[in-house]
Amino acid sequence: MPSITARMQGLSLEEPPKVATTPQPDDAPPVRRSYPRLTSNPTQVNSRPLPTVQECRTARRGCLYYGFYAGELALGKMIIKCFPEELAGRDPSEPNLFLAGLDFIRDVTNRHDIAIHIAWVTQRNKDQIPSIELEVGETTFVVCLFPLEREAYMNRITQENVDMLAEFFGTKPSWWEIGEFTSL
Numbered sequence: 389m390p391s392i393t394a395r396m397q398g399l400s401l402e403e404p405p406k407v408a409t410t411p412q413p414d415d416a417p418p419v420r421r422s423y424p425r426l427t428s429n430p431t432q433v434n435s436r437p438l439p440t441v442q443e444c445r446t447a448r449r450g451c452l453y454y455g456f457y458a459g460e461l462a463l464g465k466m467i468i469k470c471f472p473e474e475l476a477g478r479d480p481s482e483p484n485l486f487l488a489g490l491d492f493i494r495d496v497t498n499r500h501d502i503a504i505h506i507a508w509v510t511q512r513n514k515d516q517i518p519s520i521e522l523e524v525g526e527t528t529f530v531v532c533l534f535p536l537e538r539e540a541y542m543n544r545i546t547q548e549n550v551d552m553l554a555e556f557f558g559t560k561p562s563w564w565e566i567g568e569f570t571s572l
Contacts (some may be wrong), residue, residue: 396487433550439536439563443512445490453505453532454544456557457517460529461491463504466556490572493531495555497549504572507564516562530564531557 390569436452439505449521456462464480478485486539494500509522522528533550534540 404459408514429544430547432544433533433547433561435541435544435563439512443510443563443565444536447565449566450510452536452563453530453566454506454534454561454563455505455507455530455532456553457513457520457559458504458529458531458557459520461531463498463531467492470556474528479482487572490531493553496552497545499533499545499549501534502545503532504570505530505564505566508567510565513562513564517559519559527567530566532564532566533561536563544566 404496433454439452444450461480464478464482464485466480467485468475468478468480468493468505490502494502508518508528509524509526509528511524514520514524520528534544550561
């Protein structure tokens, strides 16, 4: 084994050091390396666009949640749609279907932090979900997936589960300004 002094003597100050490189064809596109970011997890839902700073500052309760428009009958209709044989002919306005729908969502997503809250309808919500018949400023039920807080955002629901819920509800999720918190 050559000594360190023998290797040092082989170096010359006049010549640049030789670096081993992999030959690349001239027409090869440059390789772009991707670096994982702390806030990115490909399995978590992409909840962008996030609310603007102005929306956060003007929120009446100071709290925004990402979730689905539930309307007054959306949970009842969703549970009937998921179990058509067992619940055929049931009225979606039955209160027990509302609660059964919420329990079903929690079970299939394995997320027991999902809650029902009451939110104000904003112009942003009406633009994103044209099926909302309420006027801007009125309140409605929302199936809330997570709040706009750092810890909750870092532990948010998966994209696969959100896609499944979007199929159940027939709408996409949106950011909502919370009017009242419920214990549901």
